[in-house]
Amino acid sequence: MTALPRSFWFFLWTRLAGNSANQMLLVALGWQMYDLTGSAWDLGLVGLMQFLPALLLTIPAGQLVDRVDRRGVLAASLALQGLAATILTAGSWGGWVQREVIFSMCILMGIARALQAPSQQALVPSLVTPDQLPRALALSTMMLKISTIAGPAVGGFLYIFGPVAAYGTCTLLGLLSLFFIGNVQRAPPRKSREPITLATMFAGIDYIWRHKVVLGAISLDLFAVVLGGATALLPIFARDVLQTGPWGLGVLRAAPAVGGLLMAGVLAKVPLERRIGRTMFVSVAIYGVAILVFAVSRDFVLSFLALAVSGAGDMVSVVIRQSLVQLETPDEMRGRVSAVNGTFIQASNQLGEFRAGAMAEWLGPVASVIVGGAGTLLVVALWIRLFPPLARRDRFRSLG
Numbered sequence: 001m002t003a004l005p006r007s008f009w010f011f012l013w014t015r016l017a018g019n020s021a022n023q024m025l026l027v028a029l030g031w032q033m034y035d036l037t038g039s040a041w042d043l044g045l046v047g048l049m050q051f052l053p054a055l056l057l058t059i060p061a062g063q064l065v066d067r068v069d070r071r072g073v074l075a076a077s078l079a080l081q082g083l084a085a086t087i088l089t090a091g092s093w094g095g096w097v098q099r100e101v102i103f104s105m106c107i108l109m110g111i112a113r114a115l116q117a118p119s120q121q122a123l124v125p126s127l128v129t130p131d132q133l134p135r136a137l138a139l140s141t142m143m144l145k146i147s148t149i150a151g152p153a154v155g156g157f158l159y160i161f162g163p164v165a166a167y168g169t170c171t172l173l174g175l176l177s178l179f180f181i182g183n184v185q186r187a188p189p190r191k192s193r194e195p196i197t198l199a200t201m202f203a204g205i206d207y208i209w210r211h212k213v214v215l216g217a218i219s220l221d222l223f224a225v226v227l228g229g230a231t232a233l234l235p236i237f238a239r240d241v242l243q244t245g246p247w248g249l250g251v252l253r254a255a256p257a258v259g260g261l262l263m264a265g266v267l268a269k270v271p272l273e274r275r276i277g278r279t280m281f282v283s284v285a286i287y288g289v290a291i292l293v294f295a296v297s298r299d300f301v302l303s304f305l306a307l308a309v310s311g312a313g314d315m316v317s318v319v320i321r322q323s324l325v326q327l328e329t330p331d332e333m334r335g336r337v338s339a340v341n342g343t344f345i346q347a348s349n350q351l352g353e354f355r356a357g358a359m360a361e362w363l364g365p366v367a368s369v370i371v372g373g374a375g376t377l378l379v380v381a382l383w384i385r386l387f388p389p390l391a392r393r394d395r396f397r398s399l400g
Contacts, residue, residue: 023151044357082174148257156250216387227375229352256311277393283316288376
């Protein structure tokens with residue numbers, strides 16, 4: 001087994017620092033917003049404000065990643081995230097952070113995520129050889145899960161000492177991520193001879209639409225998480241339902257990543273090889289059931305375990321979806337396809353937050369999560385009928 005390049009290891013450290021900062025920001029933003037307004041609607045808007053710029057920038061971001069140095073695009077996204085953390089640090093120190101400031105920073109973070117998703121996904125294949133790619137993707141996913149566990153937990157603990165401590169740490173991590181990405185070897189862009197036209201800009205969408213197995217996998221994850229997502233309501237569940245504080249919010253926010261990391265370890269030992277379509281549908285159904293358990297739980301440990309199980313189910317779905325996208329997409333289109341895939345991922349998380357917050361404003365947080373979990377199970381049943389090739393898919397297939 002050949003050693004992975006030095007640049008790839010710096011990429012991993014970049015992902016650890018950058019995503020840890022992002023997760024800390026999300027925990028601090030959620031708690032601070034609920035402190036300021038006490039509104040489930042506003043918690044939902046936090047997700048929507050991040051999603052809208054990402055939606056608008058998806059197509060141009062994918063085109064950009066396929067034509068310029070991918071490292072530079074990733075560095076720009078990290079710089080924007082660091083700027084948001086710096087402004088929130090100064091605003092919390094000066095006492096002028098209000099809901100409008102938080103919404104503005106959410107928009108800035110949404111722009112950063114629009115650049116980050118396609119550049120980060122497309123950069124990995126340019127840093128390693130084809131035979132190293134499966135191992136590199138596994139390590140990258142594991143680093144993501146570690147940061148998604150550590151970031152919320154540390155962020156919630158730091159918020160005990162005030163928002164300045166949490167946001168200030170995010171700023172330092174942002175600077176550290178820029179140092180790491182600066183040590184990644186420049187990945188030269190592919191010299192595409194295609195002119196920039198509407199056809200080339202929308203090529204990623206067209207490619208996914210024509211590959212029904214990929215479309216089914218991506219859309220299943222999108223609608224399941226949009227309906228089942230309960231992240232936006234965790235401040236309400238932590239404070240009002242489970243009677244805990246910011247540290248409890250951090251632990252609950254980290255719970256899905258704990259389950260995901262454990263499942264990633266299982267998949268590393270027993271990789272998915274057969275019946276991947278059926279496995280994906282079962283894993284999403286498990287996710288939906290776990291969300292229902294979380295909704296009715298009044299015990300902190302049970303709630304943590306339910307969220308961990310939901311993260312484990314989601315991890316299986318993510319591995320299958322990412323593998324299908326990476327193995328069935330030509331390299332010269334990876335930026336555009338990754339941009340669309342990244343937008344689906346962001347849409348599932350951030351639109352899910354908005355859906356949960358808006359519905360909680362009308363029905364209450366518990367009913368909102370129950371409806372979402374039941375909706376996820378309904379989506380599984382519908383998608384089995386709408387995408388039979390995905391349900392029957394047995395093995396991964398590479399372009400070779």
